[in-house]
Amino acid sequence: MESKETKLHQEVSSLAILESEIRKLQYRQDALIEVLHIAQNLFSYLSKETLRYVAKQLKLPYSKVQGVATFYHLFRLQPPAEHTCIVCTGTACYVKGAYRLLETVESWSGLQEGHISEDSKISLRSVRCLEPCGIAPVVVIDGKVRGHETPEKLLQELKGWFVNVKDRS
Amino acid sequence: MLKIDLEEIASKEIAARKPNRIHCCTAAGCLSAGAEEGFEQFQKEVDRLGLTDTVQVAKVGCMRLCCQGPLVKVQIADSTNSPFPIEDKHGTIQNNNQIEILFHQVHAESAKSIVAGFTGQKVEAVRGDFQSPFFQNQVSVILDNSGNVEPERIESYIAAKGYKGLYQVLHHFSLDEVIHEITRSGLRGRGGAAYPTGIKWGTVAKNKSEKKYVVCNADEGDPGAFMNRSLLESDPHRVLEGMAIAGYALGSSQGYIYVRGEYPLAVQRLQIAITQANRLGILGTRIFGTPFDFRIDLRTGAGAFVCGEETALMASIMGQRGTPTPRPPYPAEHGLWGMPTLLNNVETYGNIAAIIRNGSDWFAGMGTQTSKGTKVFCLTGNVVNTGLVEVPLGTPIHKIVYDIGGGAVEGNTIKAVQTGGPSGGCIPAEMFDVPVDYDSLAKLGSILGSGGMIALDNTNRMVDVARFFMQFCMDESCGKCIPCRAGTVQIHRLLRKILAGSADHADLDRLEQLCVMVKDTSLCGLGQSAPNPTLSTLKYFRSEYESLLKESDSTQRINLPLLCSSAQMGNQEQLSAETKGS
Numbered sequence: 001m002e003s004k005e006t007k008l009h010q011e012v013s014s015l016a017i018l019e020s021e022i023r024k025l026q027y028r029q030d031a032l033i034e035v036l037h038i039a040q041n042l043f044s045y046l047s048k049e050t051l052r053y054v055a056k057q058l059k060l061p062y063s064k065v066q067g068v069a070t071f072y073h074l075f076r077l078q079p080p081a082e083h084t085c086i087v088c089t090g091t092a093c094y095v096k097g098a099y100r101l102l103e104t105v106e107s108w109s110g111l112q113e114g115h116i117s118e119d120s121k122i123s124l125r126s127v128r129c130l131e132p133c134g135i136a137p138v139v140v141i142d143g144k145v146r147g148h149e150t151p152e153k154l155l156q157e158l159k160g161w162f163v164n165v166k167d168r169s
Numbered sequence: 170m171l172k173i174d175l176e177e178i179a180s181k182e183i184a185a186r187k188p189n190r191i192h193c194c195t196a197a198g199c200l201s202a203g204a205e206e207g208f209e210q211f212q213k214e215v216d217r218l219g220l221t222d223t224v225q226v227a228k229v230g231c232m233r234l235c236c237q238g239p240l241v242k243v244q245i246a247d248s249t250n251s252p253f254p255i256e257d258k259h260g261t262i263q264n265n266n267q268i269e270i271l272f273h274q275v276h277a278e279s280a281k282s283i284v285a286g287f288t289g290q291k292v293e294a295v296r297g298d299f300q301s302p303f304f305q306n307q308v309s310v311i312l313d314n315s316g317n318v319e320p321e322r323i324e325s326y327i328a329a330k331g332y333k334g335l336y337q338v339l340h341h342f343s344l345d346e347v348i349h350e351i352t353r354s355g356l357r358g359r360g361g362a363a364y365p366t367g368i369k370w371g372t373v374a375k376n377k378s379e380k381k382y383v384v385c386n387a388d389e390g391d392p393g394a395f396m397n398r399s400l401l402e403s404d405p406h407r408v409l410e411g412m413a414i415a416g417y418a419l420g421s422s423q424g425y426i427y428v429r430g431e432y433p434l435a436v437q438r439l440q441i442a443i444t445q446a447n448r449l450g451i452l453g454t455r456i457f458g459t460p461f462d463f464r465i466d467l468r469t470g471a472g473a474f475v476c477g478e479e480t481a482l483m484a485s486i487m488g489q490r491g492t493p494t495p496r497p498p499y500p501a502e503h504g505l506w507g508m509p510t511l512l513n514n515v516e517t518y519g520n521i522a523a524i525i526r527n528g529s530d531w532f533a534g535m536g537t538q539t540s541k542g543t544k545v546f547c548l549t550g551n552v553v554n555t556g557l558v559e560v561p562l563g564t565p566i567h568k569i570v571y572d573i574g575g576g577a578v579e580g581n582t583i584k585a586v587q588t589g590g591p592s593g594g595c596i597p598a599e600m601f602d603v604p605v606d607y608d609s610l611a612k613l614g615s616i617l618g619s620g621g622m623i624a625l626d627n628t629n630r631m632v633d634v635a636r637f638f639m640q641f642c643m644d645e646s647c648g649k650c651i652p653c654r655a656g657t658v659q660i661h662r663l664l665r666k667i668l669a670g671s672a673d674h675a676d677l678d679r680l681e682q683l684c685v686m687v688k689d690t691s692l693c694g695l696g697q698s699a700p701n702p703t704l705s706t707l708k709y710f711r712s713e714y715e716s717l718l719k720e721s722d723s724t725q726r727i728n729l730p731l732l733c734s735s736a737q738m739g740n741q742e743q744l745s746a747e748t749k750g751s
Binding site: 028029030031032033034036037067068071072073074075089090091092094095096127128129130131132133134135136138145146147 | 197198200201202234235236238389390391392393394395398430431432468469470471472473474485486487488489490491547549550551555556557587590621623624625629637638641644645647
């Protein structure tokens with residue numbers, strides 16, 4: 001477990017990096033999306049404070065920054081969970097039974113698609129096409145892409161995390 | 170840098186090549202199947218067995234047959250003297266004694282065995298087959314370098330005649346001559362709208378302005394389509410070269426590539442490619458020692474399908490919410506920051522250098538009367554072979570689905586193909602004789618689109634397919650105009666009602682009426698084409714809809730849609746009569 005101090009220290013240095021990156025982009029307002037990408041990579045999500053900071057640096061109204069951040073799906077406004085399972089529901093995966101995968105995970109875990117478990121341990125999401133369609137259906141477990149997935153294989157993989165969830169409930 | 174010698178770089182590169190090569194596909198599809206581990210194992214084994222002088226392991230791009238990945242191609246320079254044991258000649262291409270062998274599903278163990286083959290040992294790995302109909306029915310124009318060139322090394326691209334087209338135009342072509350050549354080739358935009366590229370270039374070139382922009386639309390959002398990703402990951406320099414040629418022809422000095430945020434590998438490879446090209450003076454200032462300056466910057470999307478629409482894309486490049494604006498004014502007059510802007514798809518730029526190098530006649534010699542050249546398709550869904558397919562435009566669908574795709578998986582039958590993504594439609598198997606070109610597919614109520622081709626078999630319910638696409642458009646609607654924002658929700662609700670078995674004929678009529686309304690009144694292409702999958706399934710698979718309806722009093726039927734044009738109605742009634750009859 002990280003101590004509060006190290007966490008604070010990390011945040012301060014991330015902020016310094018963000019500031020220098022914004023400077024490199026010459027405080028250009030049209031670089032807002034690039035800046036939000038950088039900020040999300042540094043802080044793992046976009047908190048209200050981060051958005052306020054970006055707005056101030058780029059001399060943009062907060063509403064505008066908030067508007068852009070909420071428009072695009074890839075920007076996260078909540079802290080990410082410890083583990084993520086993303087089920088691709090693009091057309092090729094859909095045709096090959098992606099929804100069976102999603103339903104299996106949903107009924108096993110009790111989590112709804114698009115939700116994060118109460119203890120912030122697990123997030124279950126669907127995404128519209130990751131594009132390795134040749135190996136559909138595809139899931140991404142903690143950043144690792146897995147093709148030709150079946151409900152059985154997927155559950156096997158997730159069991160480790162979900163055992164804890166079951167214990168909790 | 171003032172002048173660089175492409176020939177010198179190319180000959181140095183070719184001289185440094187080892188006689189035997191192992192090409193590992195490292196495009197996203199094979200990487201997710203474990204290509205990286207295979208590549209590392211190859212290198213380790215080549216080192217361990219002391220084969221570094223004769224065998225070279227290289228990371229290359231896509232080799233098309235994605236479903237069998239990770240794919241590896243072994244090239245043996247001299248088959249007559251090689252210790253590499255080849256049990257059968259089948260599945261190899263022989264050319265000056267050089268042999269190419271394809272391997273499927275190459276993981277660590279099989280990688281080990283393949284390298285041991287160079288010491289004369291038996292090779293235990295799953296063999297692919299370059300002589301199979303999947304490869305034999307395809308051509309290589311845009312994908313010429315994919316699987317051969319190393320995407321992260323500019324020298325490798327230059328050795329494959331790379332940047333010769335740019336050099337040629339800068340030294341031997343006037344601005345008008347470039348545009349003339351592209352117009353003559355008959356190339357049409359590969360992003361889906363199929364607008365003649367030469368005419369588009371001409372319009373932007375004519376608009377006098379201090380600044381002009383060249384934009385590459387790499388926001389490939391259609392689910393089930395990955396042609397652009399594959400090209401960017403396999404051969405990024407080809408796209409940069411095409412953009413630079415466009416920049417020269419239009420008098421622009423700044424290009425942007427807008428890449429989908431979900432493509433981190435493409436972003437990374439483009440970044441590397443741009444840095445390498447800048448270093449060699451192929452991009453930047455005074456390119457090849459001429460007065461032409463051109464820089465290319467990357468812009469990363471953040472997950473919004475609507476940003477593939479050109480006005481939304483430009484809004485996003487300028488850091489705004491990606492909502493479309495009405496046209497005119499068109500980007501060619503009033504684009505990025507109000508300046509004339511050229512927007513083309515990745516694949517369109519991918520064709521440019523080849524047209525310059527080989528001439529417009531060569532390009533116009535492929536394809537059909539109105540659709541010239543070749544097209545890359547992503548064949549996915551319920552067929553045996555899924556992956557990337559390049560064929561001349563005008564190739565019949567059955568050749569793609571049955572010969573190249575290998576038909577349905579055991580026991581099933583193909584029912585339809587869906588083309589053009591959420592904006593396209595479904596084409597029933599009875600119509601597979603139709604040539605795949607822009608105009609023929611439009612006549613059938615679908616579109617060629619950007620090149621996604623998803624095979625559906627008897628296990629897929631067409632009403633559910635329509636619902637799937639409508640849900641996609643509903644989620645991705647930007648919300649600016651009401652027909653799209655509210656209409657997609659209502660259509661989706663009606664489709665769900667039909668699927669739940671609680672809809673009656675009146676609902677089906679309402680569905681049709683709503684589809685036509687959303688199509689006719691939406692602001693941008695997303696809304697205008699969102700009803701296409703529903704309309705085309707209604708047209709060809711109406712019986713599937715009707716079998717889900719509950720019996721109702723026929724007097725309850727509402728009046729037929731007033732918004733339909735008489736031609737459309739005639740067509741639908743005739744088809745519904747046909748389906749009922751069958």
